[in-house]
Amino acid sequence: MGAVVLIVVAGLFAVVSGINDGGALLATGLKLPTIRPATGVLVLVLLVATAPLVTHQVAVTFVTRLASFHAPGGATAMTIAVISSLVVVAWLSAKGRPTSLTLAIVGGLTGAGLGWGLPVSARSVLLVLAFGVAAPLVGGSLAWVLIRVLLVTTSPHGLWRWHQAGFLLQTVAYAANDGQKMLAVFMVAFGFSDAPLPYTSLAAALFALGTLYGLPKAGRSLGRELIASRPPHGVAAELAAGVSVIACAAVGMPVSMSQTIAGGLIGAGVAQGSGRVRWYATVKIVIAWCLTLPASALLGWSLAVLVQGFASMGVT
Numbered sequence: 329m330g331a332v333v334l335i336v337v338a339g340l341f342a343v344v345s346g347i348n349d350g351g352a353l354l355a356t357g358l359k360l361p362t363i364r365p366a367t368g369v370l371v372l373v374l375l376v377a378t379a380p381l382v383t384h385q386v387a388v389t390f391v392t393r394l395a396s397f398h399a400p401g402g403a404t405a406m407t408i409a410v411i412s413s414l415v416v417v418a419w420l421s422a423k424g425r426p427t428s429l430t431l432a433i434v435g436g437l438t439g440a441g442l443g444w445g446l447p448v449s450a451r452s453v454l455l456v457l458a459f460g461v462a463a464p465l466v467g468g469s470l471a472w473v474l475i476r477v478l479l480v481t482t483s484p485h486g487l488w489r490w491h492q493a494g495f496l497l498q499t500v501a502y503a504a505n506d507g508q509k510m511l512a513v514f515m516v517a518f519g520f521s522d523a524p525l526p527y528t529s530l531a532a533a534l535f536a537l538g539t540l541y542g543l544p545k546a547g548r549s550l551g552r553e554l555i556a557s558r559p560p561h562g563v564a565a566e567l568a569a570g571v572s573v574i575a576c577a578a579v580g581m582p583v584s585m586s587q588t589i590a591g592g593l594i595g596a597g598v599a600q601g602s603g604r605v606r607w608y609a610t611v612k613i614v615i616a617w618c619l620t621l622p623a624s625a626l627l628g629w630s631l632a633v634l635v636q637g638f639a640s641m642g643v644t
Contacts, residue, residue: 334407334517341410342510342531346538348417348429352586353502354543363495369539372499376510377532379503380523385580386505387523390512393452393580394434395441397516405444405632406516409436412628416620425616428584430506431460435624442625443632456581457621463572463583464591470568471561471595478560487559494566501573502585509582510535565592587617 354368363371380387391397397406413432420427434456441448482490510531511523518527569588576583590613597604 331403331517334403334410334513337407337410338510338513338517339530339534341414341513342534343538344414344417345429345507345510346535346540347542348426348538349502349507349586350535350539351543352589353498354539363492365543368495368499369536369543371496372502372539373532373536375499375503376507376535377525377529379500380508380511380528381525383504383577384508384511384523386577386582387508387511387515388521389452389456389580389582390433390437390509391515391521393449394437394456395446395448397437397441397446398521399446401444402446403516404635405440405446406437406513408444408631408635409433409440409624409628410513412436412440412631413624416624416627419623420616420620425612425619426586427613427616427620428587430509430582430584431587431617431620432624433509434460434582435621436628439625439628439630440632441628443629444636459576459581460583460587463576464587466575466591467565467568467572467588468591468595468598470571471564471592472599474567475560475564475596475599478564482560484559487563490563490567491559494563494570497570498566498573498585498589501570501577505573505577506582506585507535561593561596564596565589568592568595 350369350372353372354365395405396402410433413429413436416435417427417429417432434453438448438453478487478490511528514527514531515521520527566589569585569592572588572592573583573585590610594605594610
């Protein structure tokens with residue numbers, strides 16, 4: 329019964345990942361419609377399905393480096409972690425504070441692992457947090473440089489080529505990095521340790537459903553709320569976020585693409601004057617990020633302790 333519950337939860341998690349992440353990946357380029365949304369979704373889904381065949385080190389980090397979820401009781405702890413992360417993301421979204429599902433699942437995995445008594449690596453958790461903080465800062469710094477270069481060297485007519493390159497780069501980065509949180513949950517649910525194409529394809533298909541549903545809302549949130557953006561801002565953010573997240577994937581560190589894109593947009597906006605950035609919306613999002621991980625960890629730990637207590641009473 330526990331395995332069936334985790335499989336259902338894994339499917340729901342993939343759909344919510346699409347709602348939360350997929351739209352954000354496409355939203356930055358909506359003001360430069362070189363790539364149609366349908367084409368963008370198709371490319372994104374294909375890469376989510378196939379990139380783990382080349383590398384799935386980030387998924388392994390979720391499953392084994394934060395805590396050992398292949399250990400006895402790991403499936404139950406994983407179920408608790410995913411439920412905790414979904415609850416926190418839903419709560420913050422209902423409050424009008426969009427957040428990172430990757431931060432939420434890192435917190436949920438850490439809290440549920442501790443509550444269930446699994447061996448949790450404090451060093452790995454701190455390392456993931458350090459990379460999570462660094463990625464949007466690096467993305468913002470790169471975008472600050474890139475938009476200046478683009479404005480000097482690229483004509484409005486030629487910007488579409490950079491948009492295509494930026495979009496492809498960031499989708500590859502997502503599929504190689506935080507998109508693999510879906511694969512990590514499937515690994516524990518179905519009991520495999522590599523990246524079989526049928527399972528990566530299933531995760532990608534469910535992710536596509538969520539992306540199609542969440543695209544309009546995500547487009548409003550990132551494309552309009554953070555900065556008064558023009559097409560070069562989106563292109564600079566795509567390129568910067570792609571480079572930053574791929575670099576993190578190369579060392580197996582999960583980071584949030586949506587956070588890094590937001591950092592890129594802010595960096596590109598600041599490059600043309602801080603007044604272009606809508607700081608009130610930025611502060612709201614940063615506060616949500618700061619709340620996400622500890623809230624998910626606390627909820628995951630509490631639920632794990634509670635479930636384990638009920639299980640012990642049942643055995644007794």
